[in-house]
Amino acid sequence: MSDNIPGADVGLIGLAVMGRNLALNIADHGFKIAVFNRTTSVMREFVVENPDTPGQLIGCATLNELIGALRKPRVIIILVKAGAAVETVVDQLLAAGLERDDIVVDAGNSNWNDTIRREKQYADRLKFFGSGVSGGELGARFGPSLMPGGDPESWKHLAPIWEAVAAKVDPATGRPIPGAAPGKPVRGGIPCTAYLGPNGAGHYVKMVHNGIEYVDMQLISEAYDLLRRLTGLSPGELAAIFLQWNRTELDSYLIEITAAVLAQRDPARPRKFLVDGILDVAGQKGTGQWTAASALSMGIPANSIAEAVFARGMSALKEERVSAARKLKAPPAAKKTGRTGIEAIRHALYCSKICAYAQGFQLMRQACRQYNWNLDFGTIAGIWRGGCIIRARFLQKITEAYQRDANLVNLLLDPYFRKQIRAGQESWRRVVMLAAQQGIAVPAFMSALAYYDAYRSAVLPANLIQAQRDYFGAHTYERTDAPRGKFFHIDWPDPNRPQREV
Numbered sequence: 001m002s003d004n005i006p007g008a009d010v011g012l013i014g015l016a017v018m019g020r021n022l023a024l025n026i027a028d029h030g031f032k033i034a035v036f037n038r039t040t041s042v043m044r045e046f047v048v049e050n051p052d053t054p055g056q057l058i059g060c061a062t063l064n065e066l067i068g069a070l071r072k073p074r075v076i077i078i079l080v081k082a083g084a085a086v087e088t089v090v091d092q093l094l095a096a097g098l099e100r101d102d103i104v105v106d107a108g109n110s111n112w113n114d115t116i117r118r119e120k121q122y123a124d125r126l127k128f129f130g131s132g133v134s135g136g137e138l139g140a141r142f143g144p145s146l147m148p149g150g151d152p153e154s155w156k157h158l159a160p161i162w163e164a165v166a167a168k169v170d171p172a173t174g175r176p177i178p179g180a181a182p183g184k185p186v187r188g189g190i191p192c193t194a195y196l197g198p199n200g201a202g203h204y205v206k207m208v209h210n211g212i213e214y215v216d217m218q219l220i221s222e223a224y225d226l227l228r229r230l231t232g233l234s235p236g237e238l239a240a241i242f243l244q245w246n247r248t249e250l251d252s253y254l255i256e257i258t259a260a261v262l263a264q265r266d267p268a269r270p271r272k273f274l275v276d277g278i279l280d281v282a283g284q285k286g287t288g289q290w291t292a293a294s295a296l297s298m299g300i301p302a303n304s305i306a307e308a309v310f311a312r313g314m315s316a317l318k319e320e321r322v323s324a325a326r327k328l329k330a331p332p333a334a335k336k337t338g339r340t341g342i343e344a345i346r347h348a349l350y351c352s353k354i355c356a357y358a359q360g361f362q363l364m365r366q367a368c369r370q371y372n373w374n375l376d377f378g379t380i381a382g383i384w385r386g387g388c389i390i391r392a393r394f395l396q397k398i399t400e401a402y403q404r405d406a407n408l409v410n411l412l413l414d415p416y417f418r419k420q421i422r423a424g425q426e427s428w429r430r431v432v433m434l435a436a437q438q439g440i441a442v443p444a445f446m447s448a449l450a451y452y453d454a455y456r457s458a459v460l461p462a463n464l465i466q467a468q469r470d471y472f473g474a475h476t477y478e479r480t481d482a483p484r485g486k487f488f489h490i491d492w493p494d495p496n497r498p499q500r501e502v
Protein backbone atom coordinates (compact mmCIF):
# COMPACT_ATOMS: atom_id res chain seq x y z
CA MET A 1 0.00 0.00 0.00
CA SER A 2 1.11 3.55 -0.54
CA ASP A 3 2.06 4.29 3.05
CA ASN A 4 4.36 1.31 3.30
CA ILE A 5 7.20 3.16 5.03
CA PRO A 6 9.92 1.11 6.79
CA GLY A 7 9.82 1.50 10.51
CA ALA A 8 6.66 -0.18 11.72
CA ASP A 9 6.93 -1.30 15.35
CA VAL A 10 5.30 -4.64 14.88
CA GLY A 11 3.77 -6.90 12.25
CA LEU A 12 0.73 -9.14 12.49
CA ILE A 13 -0.22 -12.06 10.29
CA GLY A 14 -3.72 -13.53 10.28
CA LEU A 15 -6.63 -11.11 10.18
CA ALA A 16 -9.44 -13.29 11.44
CA VAL A 17 -11.40 -11.71 14.29
CA MET A 18 -8.73 -12.18 17.01
CA GLY A 19 -5.98 -10.89 14.72
CA ARG A 20 -8.03 -7.89 13.60
CA ASN A 21 -8.96 -6.96 17.13
CA LEU A 22 -5.46 -7.36 18.48
CA ALA A 23 -4.11 -5.26 15.60
CA LEU A 24 -6.61 -2.48 16.39
CA ASN A 25 -5.75 -2.68 20.07
CA ILE A 26 -2.04 -2.35 19.25
CA ALA A 27 -2.75 0.59 16.93
CA ASP A 28 -4.93 2.24 19.61
CA HIS A 29 -1.80 2.43 21.75
CA GLY A 30 0.01 4.40 19.07
CA PHE A 31 2.12 1.62 17.64
CA LYS A 32 2.66 1.51 13.95
CA ILE A 33 1.57 -1.95 12.85
CA ALA A 34 2.04 -3.74 9.53
CA VAL A 35 -0.64 -6.31 8.78
CA PHE A 36 -0.80 -9.25 6.40
CA ASN A 37 -3.39 -11.88 5.60
CA ARG A 38 -3.12 -14.86 3.28
CA THR A 39 -6.29 -13.77 1.53
CA THR A 40 -5.29 -10.26 0.51
CA SER A 41 -8.82 -8.89 0.16
CA VAL A 42 -9.35 -9.45 3.91
CA MET A 43 -6.33 -7.26 4.65
CA ARG A 44 -7.42 -4.53 2.23
CA GLU A 45 -10.92 -4.38 3.67
CA PHE A 46 -9.52 -4.26 7.20
CA VAL A 47 -7.24 -1.33 6.43
CA VAL A 48 -9.95 0.56 4.54
CA GLU A 49 -12.47 0.01 7.32
CA ASN A 50 -10.13 1.41 9.97
CA PRO A 51 -8.74 4.69 8.65
CA ASP A 52 -8.50 6.55 11.96
CA THR A 53 -6.43 4.44 14.30
CA PRO A 54 -4.10 6.43 16.59
CA GLY A 55 -1.17 4.30 15.42
CA GLN A 56 -0.79 3.66 11.73
CA LEU A 57 -2.08 0.47 10.09
CA ILE A 58 0.11 -0.54 7.18
CA GLY A 59 -1.48 -3.08 4.89
CA CYS A 60 0.98 -5.50 3.29
CA ALA A 61 0.00 -7.68 0.34
CA THR A 62 3.07 -9.93 0.55
CA LEU A 63 5.32 -11.25 3.29
CA ASN A 64 8.25 -9.48 1.60
CA GLU A 65 6.35 -6.24 1.96
CA LEU A 66 5.63 -7.01 5.60
CA ILE A 67 9.27 -7.77 6.35
CA GLY A 68 10.33 -4.62 4.52
CA ALA A 69 7.91 -2.51 6.55
CA LEU A 70 9.31 -3.47 9.95
CA ARG A 71 12.15 -1.99 11.92
CA LYS A 72 14.75 -4.38 13.29
CA PRO A 73 14.74 -6.61 15.17
CA ARG A 74 11.42 -7.35 13.54
CA VAL A 75 8.57 -8.42 15.75
CA ILE A 76 5.85 -10.39 13.95
CA ILE A 77 2.79 -11.74 15.70
CA ILE A 78 1.11 -14.66 14.01
CA LEU A 79 -2.52 -15.41 14.75
CA VAL A 80 -3.34 -18.23 12.41
CA LYS A 81 -5.10 -21.50 13.06
CA ALA A 82 -3.12 -23.56 15.60
CA GLY A 83 -1.31 -26.52 14.06
CA ALA A 84 0.52 -26.88 10.77
CA ALA A 85 -0.39 -23.36 9.61
CA VAL A 86 2.00 -21.91 12.19
CA GLU A 87 4.96 -23.68 10.64
CA THR A 88 3.80 -22.90 7.12
CA VAL A 89 3.79 -19.21 7.96
CA VAL A 90 7.13 -19.26 9.79
CA ASP A 91 8.76 -21.13 6.90
CA GLN A 92 7.33 -18.61 4.45
CA LEU A 93 8.68 -15.78 6.59
CA LEU A 94 12.14 -17.35 6.58
CA ALA A 95 11.98 -17.78 2.83
CA ALA A 96 10.99 -14.13 2.55
CA GLY A 97 14.09 -13.03 4.43
CA LEU A 98 13.41 -12.99 8.15
CA GLU A 99 16.65 -12.88 10.10
CA ARG A 100 18.15 -14.49 13.15
CA ASP A 101 17.39 -11.70 15.60
CA ASP A 102 13.84 -11.28 14.41
CA ILE A 103 11.10 -12.41 16.73
CA VAL A 104 8.05 -14.40 15.64
CA VAL A 105 5.35 -14.60 18.28
CA ASP A 106 2.79 -17.36 17.96
CA ALA A 107 -0.23 -15.84 19.71
CA GLY A 108 -2.60 -18.63 18.73
CA ASN A 109 -3.91 -21.43 20.93
CA SER A 110 -0.94 -23.67 20.19
CA ASN A 111 -0.09 -26.76 22.16
CA TRP A 112 2.86 -26.02 24.45
CA ASN A 113 4.72 -29.09 23.17
CA ASP A 114 4.61 -27.59 19.68
CA THR A 115 5.96 -24.32 21.03
CA ILE A 116 8.83 -26.11 22.81
CA ARG A 117 9.62 -28.00 19.62
CA ARG A 118 9.34 -24.96 17.35
CA GLU A 119 11.56 -22.83 19.53
CA LYS A 120 14.30 -25.45 19.12
CA GLN A 121 13.53 -26.09 15.47
CA TYR A 122 13.95 -22.42 14.54
CA ALA A 123 16.65 -21.59 17.11
CA ASP A 124 19.38 -20.84 14.57
CA ARG A 125 17.15 -18.92 12.20
CA LEU A 126 14.86 -16.70 14.29
CA LYS A 127 13.52 -16.23 17.80
CA PHE A 128 10.32 -18.23 18.09
CA PHE A 129 8.19 -16.99 20.96
CA GLY A 130 4.82 -18.18 22.28
CA SER A 131 2.13 -16.07 23.85
CA GLY A 132 -1.23 -17.17 25.16
CA VAL A 133 -4.02 -14.68 24.61
CA SER A 134 -7.25 -14.87 26.59
CA GLY A 135 -10.29 -12.70 26.64
CA GLY A 136 -12.10 -13.63 23.48
CA GLU A 137 -12.80 -11.09 20.79
CA LEU A 138 -13.52 -8.22 23.16
CA GLY A 139 -10.44 -8.98 25.22
CA ALA A 140 -8.23 -8.88 22.15
CA ARG A 141 -9.78 -5.56 21.15
CA PHE A 142 -9.73 -3.71 24.49
CA GLY A 143 -7.35 -5.57 26.76
CA PRO A 144 -6.65 -9.30 26.93
CA SER A 145 -4.68 -11.24 29.47
CA LEU A 146 -1.42 -12.12 27.73
CA MET A 147 0.72 -15.08 28.77
CA PRO A 148 4.12 -14.84 27.07
CA GLY A 149 6.83 -17.50 27.10
CA GLY A 150 10.09 -17.71 25.20
CA ASP A 151 13.56 -16.23 25.00
CA PRO A 152 13.95 -13.64 27.82
CA GLU A 153 16.00 -11.32 25.59
CA SER A 154 13.21 -11.25 23.04
CA TRP A 155 10.74 -10.39 25.78
CA LYS A 156 12.51 -7.02 26.23
CA HIS A 157 11.43 -6.11 22.71
CA LEU A 158 7.89 -7.36 23.20
CA ALA A 159 7.24 -6.02 26.70
CA PRO A 160 6.34 -2.41 25.72
CA ILE A 161 3.70 -3.64 23.28
CA TRP A 162 2.38 -6.44 25.49
CA GLU A 163 2.16 -4.22 28.56
CA ALA A 164 0.41 -1.49 26.59
CA VAL A 165 -2.27 -3.66 25.03
CA ALA A 166 -3.02 -6.00 27.95
CA ALA A 167 -5.97 -5.42 30.28
CA LYS A 168 -5.15 -3.31 33.33
CA VAL A 169 -6.05 -3.77 36.96
CA ASP A 170 -6.26 -1.14 39.64
CA PRO A 171 -3.15 -1.42 41.85
CA ALA A 172 -5.18 -0.66 44.98
CA THR A 173 -8.00 -3.16 44.50
CA GLY A 174 -6.72 -5.65 41.92
CA ARG A 175 -9.97 -5.09 40.00
CA PRO A 176 -9.98 -4.62 36.21
CA ILE A 177 -10.07 -1.00 35.09
CA PRO A 178 -13.03 -0.72 32.70
CA GLY A 179 -13.75 1.83 30.06
CA ALA A 180 -11.55 1.05 27.08
CA ALA A 181 -13.15 2.11 23.80
CA PRO A 182 -11.99 2.38 20.19
CA GLY A 183 -9.16 4.89 20.08
CA LYS A 184 -9.38 5.36 23.85
CA PRO A 185 -7.38 2.66 25.60
CA VAL A 186 -7.07 2.44 29.37
CA ARG A 187 -3.77 3.93 30.53
CA GLY A 188 -2.07 3.30 33.85
CA GLY A 189 -2.79 0.36 36.12
CA ILE A 190 -1.03 -2.97 36.33
CA PRO A 191 -0.93 -4.76 32.98
CA CYS A 192 -2.33 -8.28 32.84
CA THR A 193 0.80 -9.68 31.29
CA ALA A 194 4.21 -10.75 32.53
CA TYR A 195 7.05 -12.85 31.25
CA LEU A 196 6.29 -16.38 32.45
CA GLY A 197 9.26 -18.45 31.36
CA PRO A 198 11.05 -20.02 28.41
CA ASN A 199 9.71 -21.85 25.36
CA GLY A 200 6.24 -23.32 25.97
CA ALA A 201 5.62 -21.77 29.42
CA GLY A 202 3.19 -19.15 28.14
CA HIS A 203 1.15 -21.55 26.07
CA TYR A 204 1.08 -24.04 28.96
CA VAL A 205 -0.24 -21.43 31.37
CA LYS A 206 -2.84 -20.39 28.81
CA MET A 207 -3.89 -24.00 28.48
CA VAL A 208 -4.29 -24.38 32.25
CA HIS A 209 -6.32 -21.16 32.21
CA ASN A 210 -8.64 -22.86 29.75
CA GLY A 211 -8.77 -26.06 31.81
CA ILE A 212 -9.84 -24.01 34.82
CA GLU A 213 -12.31 -22.16 32.61
CA TYR A 214 -13.88 -25.52 31.70
CA VAL A 215 -14.45 -26.30 35.39
CA ASP A 216 -15.69 -22.80 36.17
CA MET A 217 -18.29 -23.11 33.41
CA GLN A 218 -19.28 -26.65 34.38
CA LEU A 219 -19.67 -25.64 38.03
CA ILE A 220 -21.84 -22.69 37.11
CA SER A 221 -23.95 -24.94 34.89
CA GLU A 222 -24.37 -27.46 37.69
CA ALA A 223 -25.35 -24.67 40.10
CA TYR A 224 -27.88 -23.44 37.55
CA ASP A 225 -29.28 -26.95 37.13
CA LEU A 226 -29.59 -27.49 40.89
CA LEU A 227 -31.17 -24.09 41.39
CA ARG A 228 -33.64 -24.69 38.66
CA ARG A 229 -34.62 -28.20 39.66
CA LEU A 230 -34.68 -27.63 43.40
CA THR A 231 -36.36 -24.22 43.46
CA GLY A 232 -38.44 -24.31 40.31
CA LEU A 233 -37.47 -20.71 39.52
CA SER A 234 -37.48 -19.53 35.91
CA PRO A 235 -34.30 -18.52 34.05
CA GLY A 236 -35.28 -14.88 34.46
CA GLU A 237 -35.55 -15.32 38.23
CA LEU A 238 -32.27 -17.23 38.29
CA ALA A 239 -30.62 -14.35 36.43
CA ALA A 240 -31.39 -12.18 39.44
CA ILE A 241 -29.77 -14.73 41.75
CA PHE A 242 -26.59 -14.81 39.65
CA LEU A 243 -26.55 -11.02 39.69
CA GLN A 244 -26.71 -11.15 43.47
CA TRP A 245 -23.96 -13.75 43.55
CA ASN A 246 -21.88 -11.41 41.45
CA ARG A 247 -21.81 -9.07 44.42
CA THR A 248 -20.24 -11.76 46.62
CA GLU A 249 -16.83 -13.44 46.51
CA LEU A 250 -18.09 -15.22 43.36
CA ASP A 251 -17.90 -11.90 41.49
CA SER A 252 -16.51 -12.84 38.08
CA TYR A 253 -16.93 -12.41 34.36
CA LEU A 254 -18.46 -15.89 33.96
CA ILE A 255 -21.09 -15.29 36.67
CA GLU A 256 -21.87 -11.90 35.15
CA ILE A 257 -22.41 -13.30 31.67
CA THR A 258 -24.43 -16.18 33.13
CA ALA A 259 -26.88 -13.65 34.56
CA ALA A 260 -27.12 -11.97 31.15
CA VAL A 261 -27.53 -15.30 29.37
CA LEU A 262 -30.33 -16.42 31.69
CA ALA A 263 -32.20 -13.16 31.28
CA GLN A 264 -32.09 -13.35 27.49
CA ARG A 265 -35.41 -13.93 25.73
CA ASP A 266 -35.53 -16.18 22.69
CA PRO A 267 -35.70 -13.99 19.57
CA ALA A 268 -37.59 -16.81 17.83
CA ARG A 269 -40.10 -17.25 20.72
CA PRO A 270 -40.15 -14.00 22.70
CA ARG A 271 -42.25 -15.41 25.55
CA LYS A 272 -39.55 -17.97 26.28
CA PHE A 273 -36.01 -17.75 27.52
CA LEU A 274 -33.30 -18.44 24.97
CA VAL A 275 -31.43 -20.83 27.27
CA ASP A 276 -34.38 -23.21 27.03
CA GLY A 277 -34.12 -23.26 23.26
CA ILE A 278 -30.42 -24.09 23.17
CA LEU A 279 -29.47 -27.72 22.60
CA ASP A 280 -27.65 -29.27 25.58
CA VAL A 281 -24.60 -30.42 23.61
CA ALA A 282 -21.38 -28.61 24.51
CA GLY A 283 -18.63 -28.10 21.95
CA GLN A 284 -14.93 -28.03 22.66
CA LYS A 285 -11.80 -27.08 20.83
CA GLY A 286 -9.25 -29.14 22.74
CA THR A 287 -7.49 -27.07 25.39
CA GLY A 288 -9.52 -28.65 28.22
CA GLN A 289 -8.59 -32.08 26.93
CA TRP A 290 -4.93 -31.08 26.74
CA THR A 291 -5.03 -29.90 30.35
CA ALA A 292 -6.61 -33.13 31.55
CA ALA A 293 -4.19 -35.19 29.44
CA SER A 294 -1.22 -33.27 30.84
CA ALA A 295 -2.51 -33.91 34.37
CA LEU A 296 -2.95 -37.61 33.59
CA SER A 297 0.48 -37.94 32.06
CA MET A 298 2.14 -36.29 35.06
CA GLY A 299 -0.01 -38.12 37.61
CA ILE A 300 -1.49 -34.92 39.04
CA PRO A 301 -5.03 -35.24 40.41
CA ALA A 302 -6.74 -32.46 38.45
CA ASN A 303 -9.91 -34.49 38.66
CA SER A 304 -12.39 -31.65 38.39
CA ILE A 305 -10.68 -30.38 35.25
CA ALA A 306 -10.90 -33.85 33.71
CA GLU A 307 -14.49 -34.16 34.95
CA ALA A 308 -15.44 -30.91 33.24
CA VAL A 309 -14.06 -32.23 29.96
CA PHE A 310 -15.88 -35.54 30.43
CA ALA A 311 -19.07 -33.63 31.21
CA ARG A 312 -18.88 -32.04 27.75
CA GLY A 313 -18.28 -35.51 26.32
CA MET A 314 -21.37 -36.78 28.15
CA SER A 315 -23.39 -33.85 26.84
CA ALA A 316 -22.41 -34.84 23.31
CA LEU A 317 -24.03 -38.27 23.75
CA LYS A 318 -27.41 -36.60 23.37
CA GLU A 319 -29.22 -39.38 21.53
CA GLU A 320 -27.95 -42.07 23.86
CA ARG A 321 -29.01 -39.97 26.84
CA VAL A 322 -32.48 -39.41 25.45
CA SER A 323 -32.88 -43.13 24.97
CA ALA A 324 -31.33 -44.04 28.36
CA ALA A 325 -33.57 -41.53 30.12
CA ARG A 326 -36.53 -43.72 29.22
CA LYS A 327 -34.88 -46.92 30.44
CA LEU A 328 -32.77 -46.14 33.49
CA LYS A 329 -34.59 -45.72 36.74
CA ALA A 330 -34.36 -42.43 38.57
CA PRO A 331 -34.83 -42.02 42.32
CA PRO A 332 -38.37 -41.18 43.40
CA ALA A 333 -39.31 -37.62 42.52
CA ALA A 334 -38.53 -35.27 45.36
CA LYS A 335 -40.33 -32.14 46.41
CA LYS A 336 -38.85 -28.82 45.39
CA THR A 337 -36.99 -27.14 48.21
CA GLY A 338 -37.93 -23.57 47.42
CA ARG A 339 -35.49 -20.77 47.96
CA THR A 340 -33.94 -22.25 51.08
CA GLY A 341 -31.19 -24.06 49.21
CA ILE A 342 -29.92 -21.08 47.23
CA GLU A 343 -27.28 -19.95 49.68
CA ALA A 344 -26.05 -23.52 50.18
CA ILE A 345 -25.60 -23.90 46.42
CA ARG A 346 -23.60 -20.68 46.36
CA HIS A 347 -21.29 -22.06 49.05
CA ALA A 348 -20.96 -25.35 47.18
CA LEU A 349 -20.04 -23.48 44.03
CA TYR A 350 -17.43 -21.39 45.80
CA CYS A 351 -15.80 -24.32 47.62
CA SER A 352 -15.71 -26.37 44.41
CA LYS A 353 -14.21 -23.43 42.56
CA ILE A 354 -11.41 -23.14 45.12
CA CYS A 355 -10.61 -26.83 44.53
CA ALA A 356 -10.59 -26.37 40.75
CA TYR A 357 -8.05 -23.57 41.03
CA ALA A 358 -6.03 -25.56 43.56
CA GLN A 359 -5.84 -28.33 40.95
CA GLY A 360 -4.80 -25.96 38.17
CA PHE A 361 -2.00 -24.47 40.23
CA GLN A 362 -0.90 -27.90 41.45
CA LEU A 363 -0.68 -28.95 37.81
CA MET A 364 1.49 -25.94 36.94
CA ARG A 365 3.71 -26.74 39.92
CA GLN A 366 4.38 -30.15 38.49
CA ALA A 367 4.88 -28.71 35.00
CA CYS A 368 7.74 -26.62 36.44
CA ARG A 369 9.51 -29.82 37.42
CA GLN A 370 8.67 -31.55 34.17
CA TYR A 371 9.76 -28.77 31.84
CA ASN A 372 12.31 -27.00 34.00
CA TRP A 373 10.28 -23.83 34.32
CA ASN A 374 10.15 -21.47 37.23
CA LEU A 375 6.57 -20.25 37.02
CA ASP A 376 5.61 -17.57 39.51
CA PHE A 377 2.09 -18.42 40.67
CA GLY A 378 1.43 -15.03 42.23
CA THR A 379 2.27 -13.44 38.88
CA ILE A 380 0.04 -15.88 37.02
CA ALA A 381 -2.92 -15.24 39.34
CA GLY A 382 -2.14 -11.53 38.97
CA ILE A 383 -2.34 -11.52 35.18
CA TRP A 384 -5.59 -13.50 35.30
CA ARG A 385 -7.27 -10.75 37.36
CA GLY A 386 -8.28 -8.87 34.23
CA GLY A 387 -8.80 -9.44 30.53
CA CYS A 388 -9.26 -13.19 30.52
CA ILE A 389 -12.38 -15.35 30.65
CA ILE A 390 -11.76 -16.56 34.22
CA ARG A 391 -11.19 -13.04 35.56
CA ALA A 392 -12.68 -12.75 39.00
CA ARG A 393 -12.43 -10.97 42.29
CA PHE A 394 -11.28 -14.33 43.63
CA LEU A 395 -8.01 -14.07 41.66
CA GLN A 396 -6.94 -11.17 43.85
CA LYS A 397 -7.20 -13.58 46.79
CA ILE A 398 -5.06 -16.14 44.97
CA THR A 399 -2.53 -13.42 44.13
CA GLU A 400 -2.41 -12.50 47.82
CA ALA A 401 -2.08 -16.15 48.85
CA TYR A 402 1.06 -16.54 46.73
CA GLN A 403 2.35 -13.16 47.89
CA ARG A 404 2.05 -14.45 51.47
CA ASP A 405 3.87 -17.63 50.54
CA ALA A 406 5.47 -18.02 47.11
CA ASN A 407 6.13 -21.69 47.90
CA LEU A 408 2.58 -22.50 48.91
CA VAL A 409 2.21 -26.22 48.26
CA ASN A 410 -1.52 -26.13 47.59
CA LEU A 411 -4.02 -23.29 47.49
CA LEU A 412 -6.22 -25.21 49.94
CA LEU A 413 -3.54 -24.70 52.59
CA ASP A 414 -3.60 -20.91 52.41
CA PRO A 415 -5.18 -19.46 55.58
CA TYR A 416 -7.77 -17.42 53.65
CA PHE A 417 -8.96 -20.35 51.56
CA ARG A 418 -8.91 -22.71 54.54
CA LYS A 419 -11.27 -20.33 56.26
CA GLN A 420 -13.51 -20.05 53.21
CA ILE A 421 -13.86 -23.81 52.91
CA ARG A 422 -14.42 -24.15 56.64
CA ALA A 423 -17.32 -21.73 56.29
CA GLY A 424 -18.82 -23.37 53.22
CA GLN A 425 -18.16 -27.05 53.52
CA GLU A 426 -21.24 -28.06 55.44
CA SER A 427 -23.45 -26.54 52.75
CA TRP A 428 -21.24 -28.02 50.04
CA ARG A 429 -21.69 -31.51 51.47
CA ARG A 430 -25.43 -31.01 51.88
CA VAL A 431 -25.81 -29.88 48.28
CA VAL A 432 -23.84 -32.86 46.97
CA MET A 433 -25.94 -35.22 49.11
CA LEU A 434 -29.13 -33.65 47.89
CA ALA A 435 -27.99 -33.97 44.28
CA ALA A 436 -27.12 -37.64 44.82
CA GLN A 437 -30.44 -38.29 46.51
CA GLN A 438 -32.40 -36.64 43.77
CA GLY A 439 -30.38 -38.07 40.91
CA ILE A 440 -29.06 -34.74 39.62
CA ALA A 441 -25.66 -35.13 37.94
CA VAL A 442 -23.14 -32.74 39.51
CA PRO A 443 -19.82 -34.25 38.45
CA ALA A 444 -17.76 -31.12 39.04
CA PHE A 445 -19.21 -30.46 42.52
CA MET A 446 -18.69 -34.09 43.47
CA SER A 447 -15.20 -34.43 42.07
CA ALA A 448 -14.12 -31.22 43.78
CA LEU A 449 -15.43 -32.53 47.09
CA ALA A 450 -13.66 -35.85 46.50
CA TYR A 451 -10.46 -33.92 45.78
CA TYR A 452 -10.85 -31.96 49.00
CA ASP A 453 -11.55 -35.02 51.10
CA ALA A 454 -8.76 -37.05 49.55
CA TYR A 455 -6.25 -34.22 49.84
CA ARG A 456 -7.00 -33.81 53.54
CA SER A 457 -6.75 -37.57 54.18
CA ALA A 458 -3.54 -38.55 55.93
CA VAL A 459 -4.44 -42.12 55.09
CA LEU A 460 -6.02 -43.31 51.86
CA PRO A 461 -6.97 -46.86 50.93
CA ALA A 462 -4.07 -47.07 48.48
CA ASN A 463 -2.51 -49.60 50.86
CA LEU A 464 -5.04 -52.08 49.55
CA ILE A 465 -4.21 -51.20 45.94
CA GLN A 466 -0.54 -51.84 46.63
CA ALA A 467 -1.37 -55.18 48.22
CA GLN A 468 -3.47 -56.16 45.21
CA ARG A 469 -0.69 -55.11 42.83
CA ASP A 470 1.82 -57.13 44.78
CA TYR A 471 -0.58 -60.05 44.83
CA PHE A 472 -1.17 -60.35 41.12
CA GLY A 473 2.00 -58.85 39.73
CA ALA A 474 4.67 -58.88 42.45
CA HIS A 475 4.83 -55.10 42.08
CA THR A 476 6.05 -54.76 45.71
CA TYR A 477 4.89 -52.30 48.35
CA GLU A 478 6.38 -49.93 50.89
CA ARG A 479 5.60 -50.35 54.59
CA THR A 480 4.28 -47.79 57.06
CA ASP A 481 7.00 -48.82 59.52
CA ALA A 482 9.94 -48.76 57.08
CA PRO A 483 11.74 -45.86 55.36
CA ARG A 484 10.33 -44.69 52.01
CA GLY A 485 12.00 -46.32 49.04
CA LYS A 486 12.36 -49.69 50.73
CA PHE A 487 10.21 -52.21 48.89
CA PHE A 488 8.69 -55.43 50.15
CA HIS A 489 7.04 -58.45 48.62
CA ILE A 490 5.48 -61.56 50.09
CA ASP A 491 4.40 -64.81 48.53
CA TRP A 492 0.66 -64.36 48.65
CA PRO A 493 -1.50 -67.45 49.14
CA ASP A 494 -3.16 -69.03 46.15
CA PRO A 495 -6.73 -67.63 45.92
CA ASN A 496 -8.01 -71.08 45.00
CA ARG A 497 -6.68 -72.56 48.19
CA PRO A 498 -7.63 -70.11 50.92
CA GLN A 499 -5.56 -70.32 54.06
CA ARG A 500 -7.25 -71.34 57.19
CA GLU A 501 -7.94 -68.37 59.40
CA VAL A 502 -5.60 -68.02 62.34
Ligand code: 2AM
Binds near residue numbers: 015085
Ligand atom coordinates in the same frame (compact mmCIF):
# COMPACT_ATOMS: atom_id res chain seq x y z
P1 2AM B 1 -7.28 -16.55 5.42
O1 2AM B 1 -8.13 -15.33 5.65
O2 2AM B 1 -6.48 -16.47 4.18
O3 2AM B 1 -8.05 -17.85 5.51
C1 2AM B 1 -7.66 -17.84 10.85
O4 2AM B 1 -7.93 -18.96 10.09
C2 2AM B 1 -6.63 -16.97 10.17
O5 2AM B 1 -5.47 -17.75 9.88
C3 2AM B 1 -7.08 -16.35 8.87
O6 2AM B 1 -6.58 -15.04 8.84
C4 2AM B 1 -6.46 -17.24 7.83
O7 2AM B 1 -6.19 -16.59 6.61
C5 2AM B 1 -5.15 -17.57 8.51
N1 2AM B 1 -4.54 -18.80 8.02
C6 2AM B 1 -5.01 -20.05 8.21
N2 2AM B 1 -4.18 -20.95 7.63
C7 2AM B 1 -3.18 -20.25 7.09
C8 2AM B 1 -2.01 -20.60 6.36
N3 2AM B 1 -1.71 -21.89 6.12
N4 2AM B 1 -1.21 -19.61 5.95
C9 2AM B 1 -1.50 -18.32 6.23
N5 2AM B 1 -2.59 -17.93 6.90
C10 2AM B 1 -3.41 -18.87 7.34
